[in-house]
Amino acid sequence: xxxxxxxxxxxxxxxxxxxxxxEITSAKKIRRLPFAxxxxxxxxxxxGKPAKAIVRKGQEVVRGE
Numbered sequence: 001x002x003x004x005x006x007x008x009x010x011x012x013x014x015x016x017x018x019x020x021x022x023e024i025t026s027a028k029k030i031r032r033l034p035f036a037x038x039x040x041x042x043x044x045x046x047x048g049k050p051a052k053a054i055v056r057k058g059q060e061v062v063r064g065e
Contacts, residue, residue: 035063
C-alpha cells in the first residue's frame with residue numbers, strides 16, 4: 001500500500017486534531033519578549049526574483065532602520 005493509497009482510503013477524512021492543552025497557559029499573561037541582540041535574515045527564501053541586500057554584510061543596523 002503506497003502513501004497515496006493510504007490517504008485516498010478516507011483514513012483522515014476530518015483531519016488531525018491533536019489536544020490543544022490550552023489549560024497550561026490559559027491563566028498566564030501575554031508579555032513581549034526583548035529584541036534579539038543579533039538577527040540573521042536569509043535572503044534566499046523563495047523561488048522568485050532574488051532579494052537584493054541594501055546593507056553590507058556585518059553592517060550594524062538599529063531597530064526600525
